Amino acid sequence: MKFQGKVLNWNDEKGFGFVEPNGGGKRAFVHIKAFKPRSRRPVNGEVILYELIQDNNNRYKAENIQFARDARDLKKRSHAKKGSHLGEVFIALFCAVLLTSTYFGKLPLIITSIYIVMSLIAFATYAIDKSAAQKNHWRIQESTLHLLSLIGGWPGAFFAQKKLRHKSIKKEFKRVYWVTIILNLSGLFWIHTEKGRNVINNVIYPLFNG
Structure with a gap:
């Protein structure tokens, strides 16, 4: 299950901090290595998406972390790519009808x-x-x-x-x-x-x- 929250107390030199989930819940430990993909470094207040894991010492940590903004952009590009394939098929059919109609004098x-x-x-x-x-x-x-x-x-x-x-x-x-x-x-x-x-x-x- 994916949670959304804000990065807090981020120590960029050491590469770790915490995340406070939106709407309340368990604060979790965040490490730079848990970001997938590791495209850039987070800052305090940045919104992330993550999975909540509990370790053997009953401490919570965030895994499989994504920047929320990057996830939204990826979703938009995915929808745009899907739409473009449908558009290409539509235009191909249109051109076929156009040329056929012209060829037969209609x-x-x-x-x-x-x-x-x-x-x-x-x-x-x-x-x-x-x-x-x-x-x-x-x-x-x-x-x-x-x-x-x-x-x-x-x-x-x-x-x-x-x-x-x-x-x-x-x-x-x-x-x-x-x-x-x-x-x-x-x-x-x-x-x-x-x-x-x-x-x-x-x-x-x-x-x-x-």
Whole structure:
């Protein structure tokens, strides 16, 4: 069973101290060697996760210790990695449907081209914003990133989030991002209807043909 508590009376020179469990309970001895993995040294007041062990002298000590912050970050990365695999499968299926629909003439080639171009633009825009964030320069507005996703750049935005690790764990941004995907796919579905095809043939094509 894992407990959570704060490090107290830490002696960094000797590498030991104590932990006081949150909500009350047995104070336990903490040794630097009990941290797994031993990524850094604790400080007084830091929150840790640990297992409580009682030795032969009826003294309590903490074992298999993790920093609570590191455990939360690891959990977030695990969820993000799982989500990215599902996203990759989703995009692969989308591309297969898109290319099949284009091949059989149900979807104009210009629509497929728009997805490719907008995805490249979206990826590049994410890269520019990532660089600006690292250099503390002027940032690209999130509404711009969402607009690129809405008009077909969402596959490129997905890979930018994954490869560049940019906007990938910001929950509010991700929620809006998935809304743009739903709206975009709704529009793509509409294009496949008779009314949508009429708009493409009578409005969109004439624009590109002059």
